[in-house]
Amino acid sequence: MQQYETTSSTVVQLDHIAIYASDQQASAEFIAGVLGLTVGSRFGPFLPVELGNGVTLDYYEKRDEPIQSQHYAFLVPEERFDAGIAWLEEHGVAYFADPRHTEPGRTNDLFGGRGAYFCDPDGHNMEMLTRTYVRP
Template structure:
């Protein structure tokens, strides 16, 4: 069997707020309860993000989601409608721009706990 990533734990101050926010932005299902103490966000049939409340300090993590062009546009629209600051560079200032220099489209934003989310239409890490 090929190795597949099944789930990741995401530390949060308020797991329900964080799980709900990400699920609504990405347009995917989530639940207030999961196995154990988690609030799961179901990204697809094979990957779940399990939000869990942790004490301070906790690590800030970068997550990248590859999506299709139509999904990118829809999610970007939800970011804009929610007035969430976004940027075109991983460590750049908020510029409300989309990076198109890698052949696709890329944006970055941070959620309230500081985790960095990236959304792209073409992987620059894997040329496939």
């Protein structure tokens, strides 16, 4: 395996991630609504939603094959969390305190923050949290 040298000023960052969707417009608008973002202009086959740290969610339409559920977690400020929960409730989207979706209509308070899980239109397990998990 080839290794690449980095310097102390070089930081590896996620730039974008492709998310499969049966209807990319609906999926992009869904997550943009929850997170208080806007859907960007089409870029080739992708429909992007840019996050606050420069990472884009590039929605890619995949209609002919089943879409495998993935997990995506979004770190949000407290006020965005409240607005996101309100958006989910207003649109009749169930949310849960746990990733297995056994505690409906509740949020969690892990690591001194708040969190909730919900599914997007294609069944991707989305998570919104206000404090990142404690890592060793």
